[in-house]
Amino acid sequence: MSLFATLSRSVALTIILVVTSPMAIAQLEPTEEQRQAAVEIADSLRYGHYAEVSFDEAWSQEAFGRYLDILDGQRAYLLSRDIEPYRHLETDLADTLFDGELDEAFALYNRLNERHTARVEWLLEHLDDDTTFNFDGNERLELDREDAAWAESQRELDALWQKRLKNDALTLALSDQDDEQIVENLRQRYEGQLSRLDQTESEDVFGLIMAAVTSTIDPHTSYLSPRQGESFDIQMSLSLEGIGALLQSDGEYVKVSSLVAGGPAERAGVLEPADRIIGVGQEDGEMVNVIGMRLDNVVDLIRGPKGSVVKLDVVPAQAVDMTRSQTVEITRDTVDLEDQAAQSEVIDIERDGATHRLGVIEIPTFYVDFDAWQAGEDDYRSTTRDVAKEVEKLKRQDVEGIVLDLRNNGGGALQEANSLIGLFIDRGPTVQVRDADGRINLYGDSEAGTLYDGPLGVLVNRLSASASEILAGAIQDYGRGIVMGSQTFGKGTVQTLSDLSHGEIKLTRAKFYRISGASTQNRGVEPDIEFPSLIDPERIGESSLDHALEWDTVQDVQYRRYGEPERYLDALLSAHQERAAGNPNFRYLERQSALSRELREQNTSVSLNREQRERETQAQEAEQLALENQRRRALGLEELEEWTDARDATALSDNDSEDGNTDEEDATSVERAHVLEAAEVLLDYAHLESTQRFVNR
Template sequence: MSLFVTLGRSVALALLLATTPVLAAIEPNDAQRQVSVEVAESLRYGHYADVSLDDGWSQRAFSRYLDILDGQRAYLLDRDVAAFSDLATGMDEALLDGELARPFALYQRYQERTESRLEWLLARLDEGLDFSFDSNQRLELQREDAPWAGQQATLDALWMKRLKNAALTLAINDQDAAQVENTLRQRYEGQLSRLRQTNQEDVFGLFMAAVTGSIDPHSEYLSPRQGESFDIQMRLSLEGIGALLQADGEYVKVSSLVPGGPAERAGDLQPADRIIGVGQEGEAIINVVGMRLDDVVDMIRGPKGSVVRLEVVPAQAVDMTRSRVIEITRDTVELEDQAAQGEVIEIERDDGTHRLGVITIPAFYVDFDAWQAGEEDYRSTTRDVAKEVERLQAEGIEGIVLDLRNNGGGALQEANTLIGLFIDRGPTVQVRDARGRISLYGDTESGTLYDGPLAVLVNRLSASASEIFAGAIQDYGRGLVIGTDTFGKGTVQTLNELSHGEIKLTRAKFYRISGESTQHRGVEPDIRFPSLIDPEMIGESSLDNALPWDTVRKVQYRTYGEPRQYLATLRSRHQERAEQQPNFHYLEQQSALSRKLREQHTSVSLNREQRQREVQAQEAEQLALENERRRALGLAPLEEWEDEPRSAEDGDQEPIDRAQIREAAQILLDYRQLETPLHYAERN
C-alpha cells in the first residue's frame, strides 16, 4: 500500500509536470544586440540632456527596470533582486556592448515568479473562496516604496489580501459567488496565458523602456510593431476612439483625448479614468487588469463604425468598485473635427448688455499636403481663427477669449503664426538644442489682425504649442491667461530609424521669450480657476524623470500692456463672482474634497460592511456638494452619487465647463474696463 501511494504521487506529479508548460528561456537575438549599441550612441550623442552612461546612470536604469517589472513589490523577493545586483553598476555595459543576457535573465526570474503566483491564485480559487468578508484586515494600495519581501510567505499573505479584495470588489458590484469565481478565474488564466506568450521582442522592449525612461519620459524605443502604430497615429488615420492611453501600474489610464475624436464627442470618457475591461459590441467584456498596454490598445482599436464597450473606473471614483460600462463608436479624426469655432457671449451688467467673442481652438493643425502642394486655400489653425476674428469683430464684440483648454498642441508653425494675429512682428519662442544653440522663431509680418482686449483660457491638458502661445501672450502683456497650470510639455522629439525599429529622442527644449522654460512647470495663469484634474496624475510633473524647468537669456521684445497691474482687482472681482456662482463654488469644494480623499485613500478595508460604510461616507460628501450646486441652479437634487458631475443633459443650462467660459469673459470685460476707462466711458 505504501508503495502504491508513493507511485501514485509520482504519477500525479508527472502528470502535473506534463500539463504545465516548461518556461523556455527567452534569449536576445543579434538584431537586438545591435540595436542596443545604436540606442546607446543615440542617447550619448543625440539626446538633449548630457547623458553619461556610467555607474550612476546604471543605478537609475536598474531601479527603473525593477519598477517596470514589479513596481508594487508583489512578485520578486529580496534575494531575487540581490542576485542581479551586478546590474546596478552593469546596465551601462549591457547597453553599450549589447550584452543583454543579464537583463533578459532578470526578466526570466520575474516571469518565473509571476507565473508561479498566478498558478497559486488559481489554486486558491480551486480550494474555494471565503465570502464572509468579516475580517478587520486592510490592504495597502501603494507599495512603490515598500521593501522587497524576504520570504515567500510574506507575499502569500499580501496576495491573499489582494485576492480577497478582488473578490470583494466584484461582490459589491452585485456578482454572486459563482460569478466572482468565474471572473477571477478568467482574469488569472488570461494573465497566465499572455505571460506564457511573452517573446524576446517584448522583453527587449521592457529593457529599452527602462533605458530611455531613466533619462526622460518622452524618449522611447519603438519596435517595428509600435513604430507602425505611431506612424498611423501621426497620419490621423487611426480608426479607434481617439484616446491616448498609458500604463499605470496594473491598470490602463487615459492620459488625454484627441480633440474632435469619438471619445471626446461621446463625453463619457475623461482623462485619468482607468479602463479595466474591453469588449466588442454584442460580446462579453474582457478584464484587462494586468494586461500589456499595447494589447489593450489593439483590443480598443477597430474598424470605423464599429462599437467598443469599455468598463471604466472614473478618475473621481473613491473606490475601484464604482466601475461603469460605456460604449463608443469608432471613427477617424478628420481635420474638420479639430477646426476652430467662434461664438458670441452676452453678459448683462448695470450699464447694459456686453458682447464678447469666444474662439475654441482644439488643436494647432495645418493641412500639410495642401500647403506643400501650393494650394492657396489650405486649412490651418491660423487661417480658421482669422476668419472667426473677422466675423466676431463684424458682430461688435468688446473682447476675445481664446479657449485652449484640452489643446494638446500640434504644429509649431501654427503657434507662431497665430501669435502674429495679435502682435505686430516679434519673437515668439526660443528652441535650444543639445549643443546649447538657440534658434529664435517669431512673427515676421507687420501689422495685427486684432489689437483689442484678449484672454487665453487654459487647463492642465493645454500642452506644447498651446503653452508656447499662452506664454507669449503673457510675456508680451498682450492679454490675460486664465485657468489652471498647463501640462508642462516643453521638449521636442524627433523620430530616427534604427537597424531594427525606431527611437523617439528628445532633442531640444522650448523657452519663452522671457527666457523661462515651459517644461515641467507649464504656464502659470494670471487668474486661477480650481481644477478637478489631479496634477499628480496628469501633467509633465507627474511623469518620472521629466527634464527640469530652467531658463535661458531673455530676448528683446516690446510689451503691449501691463495686465499685472490690474491682477489684484481682477482676482478680487472674480472671487466675488465665484462665491456667488454655484459651479465655481462646487469646483473649489470638489477639488479640496478630492485632495482629501486621495490623501486618505491609501488602503481599503477587506470587511464588507466597513468597506461599504467608507465608500458611502465618501460618496455622501460628494453627493452633498453636487446637490448644493443643483439646488442653487434650481435643479432637482440627485438621490445618489454617480461618480461624475452632471451636465446640460439633465436640465443644467450652464454646466461647469460652460461656466468657466462665461467667467473668463467676465474677467476679460473687467480688464477692458480697467485698462481703458476713458475709452469705455466715451463709448457709453
C-alpha cells in the same frame, strides 16, 4: 470551512507556493538585432539627447531600479533572493548596454515570469479549493507597495496574495455577483493572464529593458519596436480608427492621459483624464478584464473599424473605490480636420442695464493640411486661417473682446502657433528653441500688421500643452492680454523620430523657451487669474512624470510690450473672487478638488470586511454627493440620488450648448462656468483699459 474564511486565519496555516520549474517555462533570450539596437540606443542617448547624459554608476543604479519597478512595481512576485544574482547591474548596467550584453537583464525577466506564472497558478488553485466566500474579519489591503521592501520568503507573498485574492472577489461581490459568477469571472481573468504570459516574446522583454533605460533620461524619450513604430505612424496621420484617447500605464491600470480634440471619446463625453480602464469589450462580446495587461495589448482591444462600438469598464478619476466602475460605450471613428477646426461664439453679459458682447474662439489643436500646403494650394486649411475667419466674424458682431479657448489643446504644428500669435501682434519673436548643442533658434511672426488689436484673453487648463503653452506664454510676455485658467501641462521639449537597425527611437532633441527667456518645460504657464480645476497636477502634467527635464532659463530677446495687464491684476482678481464666491460651479470645483485630494491621501488601504468596506465607500461618496447636490440646488437643478450619476448629469449639461440652449442654461455646466467667467474677466479688463486710456488723454 470556506476558502475566504481560511484566508482570514493565521498566515501559519497558508499553503506554501510551489514554484514552477524553470524548465516548464520558455526562457526568452535577446536576438542579435536587439543587441545591436541596444548599442545604437545607448549611442543616441549619449550623443543625441538634449540633456547631458552621464552613463555612470549612479545612472546604472537608477536604470536598474527602474527596470525592477517595471517588472514588479508592487513588490508582489519577486523575492529578495531572486534579485541578488543581478545586483551587480546596479553598477555596470551602462557597460552591458553599450556592449549589447542583454542576457542577464533577460534572465531577470525570465525569473519574474516564472514567479508570475506560478503565482497565477496558485490563484487558480485556490479558486478550485472552495467556492464559498466569507468577507468577515478586520484585514486591510495596502494599495500602494512601490516603496515596500522585497519579501524575504514565499510565506510573506502568500499572505499578500491571500488578501489580493479576497479583494478581487470582494470587488465583484460588491457589484452584486454571486459566488458562482465571482469564481467564473476570476478564473477567466487569471487564465487570461496566464495566456498572455505564455505569449510573451523576446521583443516584449527588450521593450521593457529599453523602457527602463530611456525613462531614466526623460519621460518622452522612448524606444519603439517595429510594431509600435507602425502604430505611431498611424496615429500621427490621424487615420487610426479608435476612440481618440491617449492612454498610459499607471501601475497595474491603464489610465486616460488626454482626449484627442474632436475625437469620439470627447464627443461622447464619457471619458475624462485620469479615468482608469479596467475592462474592454466589443459590442456583442464579453468584457475582458485588462487589469495588469500591457498597454499596447489594451490599445489593440480598443481599436476597431469605424462605426463599431467598444465597451469600456471605467473607474472615474474622482472615484474613491475601484469597485465603483461604470460601463460606457463609444462608437469608433476617425478624427477629421473638420472635427478639430476652430469655432467661435458670442457671449452676452448683462451689466448695469446694458448688454456687452464678448467673443470666444475655441481652438482644439494646432493643425495644418500639410498635403494641400505642400501642393501649393491657396485655400489649404490651418488653425491660423480658420481663427482669422472667426476673428473677422466676431469683429462684424462688434464684440468688446475675444477669448482664445485653449483648454485641452495638446499642441500640434509649431508653425501654426507662431503664425496665430501674429494675428494679435505686429511682427516679432514668438519662441526660442535650444537644441542639444546649445544653439538657439528664434522663431516668430514676420508679417506686418495686426488682425485684431482689441482686448484679448487666453483660457488654459492643465491639458493645454506644447504649442498652446507657446501661444499663452507669448501673449503674457507681450502684455497683449490676460491668461486665465489653471497652470498648463509643462510640455516644453521637442522630440524627433529616428530609425534604428531594429525599430525606432523617439529622442528629446530640443527645448522651448519663451521670449522672456523662461522655459515652458515642467512649470508650464502660470495664469494671471487662476480658476479652480478638478484635474490634479500631481497626477496629470509634466511635473507628475518621473525624470521630467527641469525648468530653466536662457537669455531673453528684444520685443515690444503692447500693454501692462499686470497693473490691473489686483482689481481683476478682486472682481473675479467676488463673482466666484457666488458661483455654485466655482464653489463646487474648489471644494471637490480639495475633497478629492483628501480622500486620495486617506485611501492608502481598503478593508476586506464587506460591511466595513461598504460603510467607508458610502461615507466617502456621501461627501461627494453632498457637494454635487449643493451645487445643483443653487442652480435650481434636480438633485441626484447616487454620486455615480453625477458624471452623466455633468456630461449632459456640458453638451447643452450644442443643442442651442441659452447662456443661462449653459451656466449649469461645470466646464461652461470657466468660459463664462473668462468672458466676465475680459470685460473687466476691457473697461479698465478703456478707463486708463481716457484718463491718459
